[in-house]
C-alpha cells in the first residue's frame with residue numbers, strides 16, 4: 009500500500025530533490041553516520057541485555073557499487089529497524105536537527121542551507137531516483153522493505169532479508185545538465201568521499217575496489233582484480249593529534265554530529281593525563297541553538313568509555329553556565345557497563361568534569377585576550393548564560409565568571425570587561441557606575457546619566473534582563489563597589505551643592521509632602537541638584553531597581569516586587585520655582601503639575617502610565633490656559 013509523507017517531510021523532500029547547486033556529496037556521510045549509530049546502539053544493547061550476543065570483531069559497514077544496475081548499497085549490521093520504526097523514522101521528520109533546519113528554511117535561501125546542513129536520510133534523494141531500505145531489527149523476527157521514489161510517497165512490505173541490520177539501496181539518477189550522478193557509481197570517487205567525511209567512524213567501512221595488477225611484466229599485461237579494503241582509518245577524531253587533523257575535518261565532524269548548519273566558532277581539544285585521564289573534543293557553536301533558552305535544551309557531552317559510547321548527553325560533565333558547549337569525552341577510567349545512576353556517583357566522572365570546566369574557562373580567557381572580536385561574537389550569543397551563572401546559586405560561581413563577562417561602556421561605546429573599567433577609572437573615582445534600561449540609546453538619554461558623564465566617569469549600560477541581577481550578586485569588583493546611578497542617594501555633588509539642596513528640601517517640606525500625597529505611589533518627592541538640564545527623574549531607594557521591577561513583572565507568576573520610587577525635581581530648573589509659586593497661589597493647578605511631572609519621570613524611566621487619558625487631558629488643561 010502506498011503511503012504519503014507527512015507534509016513537512018514532503019516540503020523538505022521537494023527541496024532536496026530539486027536543489028541544483030547543493031553539495032550532494034554529503035548524503036554518503038549521513039548514511040554512514042546513521043549506520044554507525046545503529047551499530048553503536050546494538051553494541052550498547054548487548055552490554056545491558058545478556059540475550060543479545062554481538063561479535064565485536066564483525067561489526068562493519070559495507071559499500072557496494074553495481075554499475076549495470078546503477079545502485080550504490082550501504083549495509084550495516086547494527087540494530088536494524090522494525091516495521092514501525094521504518095514507518096516512523098523514514099516517513100516523517102521529527103528530529104531536532106531537522107526541525108532546526110525547518111526553522112531556517114524561511115530565513116535563509118533554501119539551497120544554501122541544504123549545502124551546509126546534513127538532513128539525514130532524506131539527503132539521499134538528491135542523488136537517487138529510488139531508495140530501498142531493507143531492515144531486520146534486533147527486536148523482531150521479521151524483516152521489511154521500505155521503498156520510495158521521492159515525493160510520491162512510500163510503501164512497506166515484508167522481506168526475506170535474514171541478517172540483523174539495515175541495507176540501503178540507492179538507485180542513482182542518470183546524468184543531467186547540472187550533475188554528474190555517475191560519480192556516485194565510481195569506486196574511487198566514493199572511496200574519497202568516505203575518507204573525506206567519514207574517516208573517523210569507529211567501525212570498518214569496507215568496499216570492494218578494483219585493482220590494476222601487473223600479471224606479465226614482459227608483455228606489460230595488467231589484469232583487474234577485486235579486493236576488499238577497509239577505507240577509513242577508524243581512529244576517532246578526538247584520539248588523533250590535533251596537528252594531524254584539518255580544520256575542515258573538525259568542522260565537518262561538528263556539523264555532522266551536532267546537526268548544526270554552521271561551522272563552530274571554536275574547537276577545543278584536550279588530552280589530559282593525571283588525576284583524570286581523558287581525551288576530549290569540544291566545540292563552541294557560532295550561534296545560539298534555536299531551543300537554547302527553552303527547557304527543551306539538554307546540556308551535556310557525549311561520553312565514551314574506551315571508545316564506546318556510553319551516554320549521548322552526559323549533563324554532569326558541564327556546569328550550567330557552560331551548557332552551550334558541545335562535544336565528546338573519551339576516558340579509560342570509566343567502566344563500560346554502567347547505569348546512569350551509578351555513573352553520576354563515580355568519582356572519576358567528577359574529576360573529569362572539573363578538569364573540563366577549567367579547560368573551557370581557560371579557552372574562553374585566551375579567546376578574550378587574543379581574539380577579542382571572536383570573543384565578542386561568542387558573548388553576543390552566550391553571554392546571557394555566563395551572566396546568569398554569576399547570580400545563579402546565590403552567586404556561588406561568580407568568582408569564576410566575573411572576568412569573562414562584558415558590559416557596554418558609555419565612554420568606549422563598546423563592550424568592556426570589569427577589569428578594563430577599573431583600570432580606566434579616574435583618580436578621584438571610587439565606584440563602578442552602572443545604569444540599566446531598555447536600550448543603549450534610551451539609557452544614554454536618561455537624565456541621571458548627565459551628571460556622571462560630566463565628571464568624565466565611565467558608566468556601564470545594562471540592557472540584558474540578567475545584567476542587574478548579576479551586578480547585584482557580584483556586589484563589588486576589585487574592591488570597587490557597584491553604584492546604580494539611578495538610585496536616589498548617588499553622591500556626586502559638592503559640599504556647597506549638597507548644603508543648598510538640603511536647605512531647599514527643608515524649606516519646602518510641606519510642598520513636597522503634599523505632592524507625595526497627590527501622587528500616592530512614590531515613596532518620596534525631593535529637590536535635587538544632580539540633574540543638569542533635565543527637569544525631573546525617577547530614581548529608586550533600596551535594592552530593587554525599576555528595571556528589576558520590570559523583570560519581575562514579566563515573570564509568569566507575576567511576583568509583586570515593586571521598586572521604591574523617588575520623584576526628583578531639578579532645583580535649578582525654572583519648573584522648580586513655578587511649582588513653588590503655584591503651591592502658594594493655586595493648589596488646584598499645583599496638583600495637576602505634580603501629576604504631569606511624575607508622568608514625565610515615569611515615561612523617561614520606561615514605565616507606562618496608569619491612566620494616559622487623564623494625563624493627556626491635564627496637559628491640555630494646563631497649556632490651553
Ligand code: ADP
Pocket residue numbers: 038042043046084086087088089097098103105106127128129130174
Ligand atoms: P537523524 O540521523 O538525524 O536522526 P535520519 O533521517 O538520518 O535522521 O534518520 C532517522 C532515524 O532513522 C534515525 O534516528 C534512526 O533511528 C533511523 N535510522 C536511519 N538509518 C538507520 C540505520 N542504518 N539503522 C537503524 N536505524 C536507522
